[in-house]
Amino acid sequence: MKKILFPTDFSEVSTNAFIHALEFAKIVKGELILLHTFEMPVFDNQFFPENYMVIFESIELSKFDMFKEEIPKLRAIAEQRKLDKIRLTHRLMDGDLLYNIKKAIKEDDIDYVVMGTAGASGWSEFVSGTNTGAVLVDIHIPLLSIPMDAVFKKIETIGFTTRFRPKDKIALKKVLVIAKKAGATVKCLYVKTNNSDVSKELIKNWEAEFENEPIEFYVITSDEVKETILDFILYKDIDILTMLTYKRSFFEGLFHPSLTKKFANNFDVPILAIHIE
Known part of the structure; x- marks a missing residue:
C-alpha cells in the first residue's frame, strides 16, 4: 500500500487539499499520514528558571488539544465523500516544517506528498520560497500541490x-x-x-x-x-500539470503573476512535481 504524507495546518487551504489527498489515495490505493508541525517559541530560561518547563508543556498541550479537535473534522470529510475506508494516521511534530517533512518521509517510507498552496498568488509563491516551494526542491519523491481554489474533479x-x-x-x-x-x-x-x-x-x-x-x-x-x-x-x-523539478527556474517564469493574470479565474490546476536527477 502506498503511503501519502499530508502536511496540514488545518487552514481552509489545507482542508481543500485534504479532499484531493483523499481522492489521490483512492487512485493509488494508498493510506494518508497527516502531519501537523509547530515551532515552539524561544524563551530565555534565565528569566523563567522555575516555570520554563511549565511554559513549554502548556504550549505542547494546547497544540495537542487543537490537533485532537481538528482530526474528527477531517474524518467527517472522508465519511461524507465515502472515503472513510482510507486509513488515516497522524503525526504531531515540533520543529521546522521542511525538516519534519523530510524526517517523516524517511521514517515512514513515504511514496507521495500532497499539500496545499495558498491564495491567488499561490502559483508564483509555489516556486519562489513558500513552504511548498521549499519542499519542492528538497524532497525526492512526487509532490502533488493543490491551489486553494482547485475544486476536485475526476482526473481524466x-x-x-x-x-x-x-x-x-x-x-x-x-x-x-x-x-x-x-x-x-x-x-x-x-x-x-x-x-x-x-x-x-x-x-x-x-x-x-x-x-x-x-x-x-x-x-x-x-x-x-x-x-x-x-x-x-x-x-x-x-486536470493535473506535471512539472519536473530540474526545470524549477523555467516554472518560476511560467507562473509569474504578469503571465497568469489573464488566467486568474481559470488557472487552478494542481501540479504534480517529480524530482529528476
Missing part, C-alpha cells in the same frame, strides 16, 4: 511538457503509472522554437515506444513557450 487528463530528453522519459513513465490507475490520458507537449534541436526521428521514436499507452503527443511551433504551455493547459482541459 494529465499534462506533461517535454523536450524529449532521457530524464523526461523517466518522469513520463512515473506519470503513466498514475494515469493508468486513474483511467486518465497523458497529453505530452513539446513547444518547438526556432532554436529547438529535437529531431523528427526522436519524436517518432517516442511515439512508437508509447503507441500502446494512453499518451497523446503534441508538437506546437512557437517561440512563446510559457504562453503556449498555459494555453495548452486551458484548451486541452488539463
Whole structure:
C-alpha cells in the first residue's frame, strides 16, 4: 500500500487539499499520514528558571488539544465523500516544517506528498520560497500541490511538457503509472522554437515506444513557450500539470503573476512535481 504524507495546518487551504489527498489515495490505493508541525517559541530560561518547563508543556498541550479537535473534522470529510475506508494516521511534530517533512518521509517510507498552496498568488509563491516551494526542491519523491481554489474533479487528463530528453522519459513513465490507475490520458507537449534541436526521428521514436499507452503527443511551433504551455493547459482541459523539478527556474517564469493574470479565474490546476536527477 502506498503511503501519502499530508502536511496540514488545518487552514481552509489545507482542508481543500485534504479532499484531493483523499481522492489521490483512492487512485493509488494508498493510506494518508497527516502531519501537523509547530515551532515552539524561544524563551530565555534565565528569566523563567522555575516555570520554563511549565511554559513549554502548556504550549505542547494546547497544540495537542487543537490537533485532537481538528482530526474528527477531517474524518467527517472522508465519511461524507465515502472515503472513510482510507486509513488515516497522524503525526504531531515540533520543529521546522521542511525538516519534519523530510524526517517523516524517511521514517515512514513515504511514496507521495500532497499539500496545499495558498491564495491567488499561490502559483508564483509555489516556486519562489513558500513552504511548498521549499519542499519542492528538497524532497525526492512526487509532490502533488493543490491551489486553494482547485475544486476536485475526476482526473481524466494529465499534462506533461517535454523536450524529449532521457530524464523526461523517466518522469513520463512515473506519470503513466498514475494515469493508468486513474483511467486518465497523458497529453505530452513539446513547444518547438526556432532554436529547438529535437529531431523528427526522436519524436517518432517516442511515439512508437508509447503507441500502446494512453499518451497523446503534441508538437506546437512557437517561440512563446510559457504562453503556449498555459494555453495548452486551458484548451486541452488539463486536470493535473506535471512539472519536473530540474526545470524549477523555467516554472518560476511560467507562473509569474504578469503571465497568469489573464488566467486568474481559470488557472487552478494542481501540479504534480517529480524530482529528476
